[in-house]
Amino acid sequence: MEPVPHHEIHEMTVDGAEVVLVSVSPLSVNGPCxxxxxxxxxxxFKRVGDEDRKLSHLEIYELQNRFVQTKTDRNPVPDSSIDDLNNQLAASFKQRLIESNSRSLGTDDNWLLRKNITTSKGELTIAGLLALGSYPQQFFPRVIIDVAVHPGLHKSPIGTSIRFEDRxxxxxxxxxxxxEAMSAIKRNLRVRRVVEGLSGKDVLEIPEEVxxxxxxxxxxxxxxxxxxQNEAIHVDIYKDRVEITSPGGLPNGKRPESILDGYSEPRNRVLSRILxxxxxxxxxxxxxAESNGTGVPRMFNLMREAGLPVPNFKIDISSVTVELSRHGLLDAQTSEWLVEKxxxxxxxxxxxxxxxxxxxGAVTSRDLRNQTGHDSEDMRSLLDALVDRGVLNQNLQNQYQLATSSVNVxxxxxxxxxxxxxxxxxxxREIATKTGKTASSLRPLLRGLVEAGLVVATAPPSSRNRAYLKA
Structure with a gap:
């Protein structure tokens, strides 16, 4: 194998048999192995399920350059020129440089060269064309964002002839x-009217800033x-989530666990500075693009505040996907129930x-702090206020349960x-066995008992591990 990753070999005994244990560390140099x-x-190869799948040319390239700061965005675009710039956007860009007293303006008119928008030969760079061009797809037809709305939870679901509800x-x-992508996404997500003071506003089910x-x-x-360049950015909108997938794995040796470290590690440094x-x-x-490392942590905080699961990043060799759940306060039934309460x-x-x-079945100030990121004392005050309104009751364990006018069952x-x-x-299933009732008949009974505070559920309704305890 080449290159050989760091590994350790140990002999040990398991259940009376001699075995060899091999521990292989991730490569710390460019691969692939x-x-x-x-x-x-x-x-x-890469392992997918129980099979070995040969790496694509793009995946091999990504691993060969994993620990390299590439300069692709500085490369010239052949046959391009300043005539391919969007004049209005370029003017707005220059005005911002003027307002910030950027030294790139200098005393001459070479600011396009200094900002790496053009090369010394007058061609546009890839970064310059993509950021300020009038129609970059003339040179890069597949550098697009493809927004597709699917009728179910997966692509091309069985039982329907509809491939896309919108695209x-x-x-x-x-x-x-x-x-354009934002407009297409917003057109296909739900909104809720929120009253603030004397006015109101429409709130998207996934925060727009996210x-x-x-x-x-x-x-x-x-x-x-x-x-x-043959790969597009894909935005797939399903009934329960939005997935945004971009070509290219994590750059510059960045590892998945460091996504929230607040440190920006741009693959495209020139483009980053222009944006x-x-x-x-x-x-x-x-x-x-702020490019200061605060974007992803901000996304996590905004999703928590909206009552949504935090973003889920799925990292592959040649792509990164961020999954944003739509299961929050704007679910139609949940929203109606909250308005009633x-x-x-x-x-x-x-x-x-x-x-x-x-x-x-019950909520604590810690639960609310973990979900929203707010201070525990503030969350306790909010819960106490809901008790004063008669919406919640507090039990001896400092848990807050939904108030019920009657405990009759x-x-x-x-x-x-x-x-x-x-x-x-x-x-x-265990309750069904004990009572002789079907699971479908038990669900509304359990839901009512949970809402009444008589039963506590151990996990959300969507979880396979959901079980029940008597409160």
Whole structure:
């Protein structure tokens, strides 16, 4: 094998048998690790399920350059010139440089060269064309954002002839592509009316700032090398989530566990610097890419505040996918239930508190802090305020349960309660066995008992590990 990764070999005894234990560390140099006799193209594999799959040319390239700071975005685009720039965007870009007293302007008119938008021969760089071009797809037809809305939870679901409910191919420079993609995504997500003071606003089920950050990261950090130019950025909208996939793995040796370290490690340094001076729009403050490492942590915090699971990053050799869940306070049934409990002007944090109390049977200030990132004392005050409103009750364990006007239960509910104890969680199948009832008939009974605070669920409704305890 070449290169040989660091590894350790130990002999040990397991169940009375002698075995050899081999511990192989990840490569700390450019790879891939391949079988030397057949060469890198035929001898490079990855494990997928229970099979060995040969690496693609792009995957091999990504591993060969994993610990290299590439300069692809500085490369010239043959046959391009300043005539291929978007004059209005270039003027806005220059105006921002003027306002920030950028030294790149100098005393002459060579600022395009100093900002690496053009080369010394007058051609545009890849970064310059993508960031400020009028139509980069003339040179890079597949450098686009492909937004597709799927009718189910997966692509091309069985049982329907509909492949897409909506689809938008987003072209233009990076700002235009991101703006078009945002419009297409917003068109296909739910909104809720939130009252603030004397006015109200429509709130998207996934925070807009999270979507903008994810799209900006995708165009900034994707691979623009020749092999990757055939790959588009894909935005797939499913019934329960939005997935944004960009070509290229993590650059410069960055590891998946360091995504939240607050340190920016751009693959495309020239492009990163240019996008720091391209404003969003008049409606949105800031620039297309801050490049200061705060974007991903901000995404996590905003998702928590919206009552949504944090973003899930799926890292492959030649792609990065961020998965954003749509299961939050804006689910139609949940939203209606919250309005019944709190009225139409509830805050996100109040909504999260009630959803947790409903799904888990009880909520604590720590639960709410972990979900929202807010201070525990503030969360305790919020829960106490909901007790004062008669929405929650506090028990002796300082847990907050949904208030109920009556503890009277039906005969069927009592049978369910008799099948549950306070110490050992039981599943719905175990309850069905004890009561002789079907799982479908038990679900509404258990839901009512959880809402009444008589039963505590150990996991959210979507979890396979959900079980029940008597409160």
């Amino acid at each position: 391949y079988y030397l006799p057949v060469g890198i193209t035929n001898g490079s 938008k191919i987003c072209e233009g420079n990076l700002l235009e592509m991101v703006q 979507l903008r950050e994810a799209l900006a990261n995708a165009v900034l950090h994707r691979d623009y090398s020749e092999l990757a 720091m001076d391209i404003p969003w729009t008049h409606e949105v403050q800031g620039v297309l 709190l009225g139409s002007d509830f805050s996100n944090t109040q909504g999260i508190a009630l959803v947790l109390a409903k799904e888990l 039906t005969q069927s509910e009592q049978e369910v309660l008799d099948a549950i104890n306070k110490t050992t969680p039981v599943t719905i």
